[in-house]
Amino acid sequence: MKIAFLGTPEFALPSLDMLERSGHALGVFTQPDRPVGRHAVLTPPPTKVYAEAHGIPVFQFEKIRLPEGVQALRAFAPDLMVTAAFGQILSAENLAIPQYGCINVHGSLLPKYRGAAPIQWAVINGETETGITTMLTDVGMDTGDILLVDRVAIGENETAGELFERLSVLGAETLRRTIAALEAGTLVRTPQNESQATKCPMLKKEHGKIDFTKTTREVHNLVRGTNPWPGACALLEGEPLKVHITRLSTLDFGSAPFGTLKGDAKTGLFVRCNDGWLEIVELQASGAKRMNAKDFLKGHPLVGKLLA
């Protein structure tokens, strides 16, 4: 089958790799190269790097729904489109091009967590289960008919980054089965239950701001869900402090204002939240590299100070 693969970041790579190994004729449509990092180095998206290494043609458009993109897609003449974390909205015109339509690989159990950052929000909200849904893309935001679903449990300490990696691998498998069913003519379409639908917003920097009036579990979930990006952060004496890893703890340092720090270089660093004390395992001060909280304590007397 001739497939137009629309995907951008690492999440899309296992799916792309699966399609390549399955011998489909591929074309990769992805976002333009973007400036990355402190020195704004123009960096190609991972799917482009993969495609070039495997001799797959690459097409990059700012907006594929604009005439230029539509024209290129039509010229490529795919039988099927596949999207995985593409990051652009497709138009009806785009979707009408391939005869089999467009299959999207989505990192949630639809109709829950429609939108841009389903994996992170599932962790932030403390979900214990998520998964991969393949769906037939329509013009709405993740509203198309459901094809196949695979479920996975979310670990108590699992970070969004770790879950991302697991789901990207699972996504390739779910996609493989979906296409196999399509080719066998056994694919079943199930409309989404609109009454169960939830939407999650794109994750922004400010979503990482920790609120210590919340419970230890809620803060822990935020730290996990924003790791590795954008990272959870708080203010220590006016300076930003990133909190990379936390652990739920049963240690009790008594009552104290929310955000109060306790502990030492041996037992670890703990911060007061609404219902108890959360251990901060790994952190990063402004200008410093990330380190163990215990190491940080050796050179920074923090006990009694306040995080805000």
Add this chain to the structure above:
RNA sequence: CGCGGGGUAGAGCAGUUGGUAGCUCGUCGGGCUCAUAACCCGGAGGUCAUUGGUUCAAGUCCAAUCCCCGCAA
């Protein structure tokens, strides 16, 4: 050349107007103790990122270079 912080003992940090290199933790040895991750005493461990310059004297002042990181995009 977007703004900014930083490279000092194994780890995390301090080091004031240039004048013998310090703290906490770890480590090693000894002591105390029923015992200990606790406490006491002692020891080892540094080309102060690199190169050049100023000076009687540079971790400290000047210049250049390399590396790490935060913010902004």
